[in-house]
Amino acid sequence: MSIEPTVMIGNACLYLGDAYEIRPQLGRMDCDCMDPPYKLNTSGGGKMRASRPYMDQIAEEGLDQDFDHNIIxxxxxxxxxxxxxxxxxxxxMRHLEGGFARVKLCAWRKLTPxxxxxxxxVAECEWYAHAWQEGYHPLGDLADKKRVIDCRSRQDGMALYEHATVKPDLVMDKIMRNVNGDRICDPFMGTGSTGVAAIKAGKHFWGIEHNPKHFATAIKRITEAVERYQPCIESGQIL
Ligand SMILES: C[S@@+](CC[C@H](N)C(=O)[O-])C[C@H]1O[C@@H](n2cnc3c(N)ncnc32)[C@H](O)[C@@H]1O
Structure with missing residues (x-):
């Protein structure tokens, strides 16, 4: 099975559409790296609610609803x-433990929550699970193999890309150093943070996003990453 990408940019194939429909048609990947909709209660916030507009966007775009983990x-x-x-x-975690040889829970810590x-x-920690089969174990030196990433980045996704849940480059770069293999897919691509990090790491990327506004942002970010990093990688320069 194969499906034509909506856009191809260097080593990236981007699809505007539904993840549950498109992902099975893309075939085997080395890593599915995803930041899917969360199961969140966006109400409340007390006196600080007015200064948290990103919670409104999360609710408006349905990112507070759970996702179907069978996509993994x-x-x-x-x-x-x-x-x-x-x-x-x-x-x-139960789903991942049932399907993979090993699963580890990791986190990134916002130093300025x-x-x-x-x-x-205080919501200063966000979890992510890394699950792998034999032969796909995490890579990296000892520093990269730490399970908690301290992140002081002030990259404001809302201000930069009008998206409430953009992952910092520092976090995604570290994850890309950890994942084994060259074929990376993000079925809930958002503004393309996984794609940017994958291109920077010299990997191939497949991304799916159903919101046209965020898809357009991902095209812009990934185009910039391809123009900036792909020539260096192809000429063998270390980034
Ligand atoms: C939590 S956000 C990912 C943000 C991303 N990590 C970033 O840094 O920009 C999840 C994204 O998945 C998209 N999404 C949700 N359900 C989807 C579906 N069924 N198919 C494709 N995209 C979907 C949302 O529009 C949203 O942009």
Missing amino acids: NPLLCGSAVVFLSDEQLTTK MPVANKSY
Whole structure:
């Protein structure tokens, strides 16, 4: 099975459409690296609510709804990296443990989190699971193999790309150094953060996004990454 990409940019194939329909048609990948919709309660926030417009966008775009984890098919990928909200941890970890040889829970820590706790905790940690089959174990030196990434980045996804949940370059670059293999797919591509990091790491990328506005942002970001990094990689320069 094969499906024509909506856009091809260097080593990246981008698809505007539904992840559940398109991903099975793309065949086998080395890694499915995804930041899917979270299961979140976007209400509340007390006095700080007005300064958290990204929560409104999350709700408006349905990113507070859970996703169908059967899109992570262990027969179609050597490994999977999946960002998870607290509420998704139990069910998604169980799914990954059932289909992969090993699963490790990792996190990135926002060193400058929103100063809000209300009746819970400060949200300074975001989880992601890395699951792999034999032969697709994590790569990198000891520093890269740390499971918690400290991130002081002030990359404001809302201001830069009008998207509420953009992942920082620092986090995605580290994940791309960890994943084994060359064929990377992000079925919930958003503004293309996984794609940018994959291109920077000299990998091939397949991305799917159903929101035309975010898809256009991903095209712009990935075009810039291809123009900037691909010639250096092809000429053997170390980035
Ligand atoms: C949490 S965001 C990913 C953000 C991304 N990591 C970034 O840095 O920009 C999830 C994205 O998946 C998209 N999405 C949700 N359901 C989808 C579906 N069924 N098919 C394709 N895209 C979908 C949303 O529009 C959203 O942009």
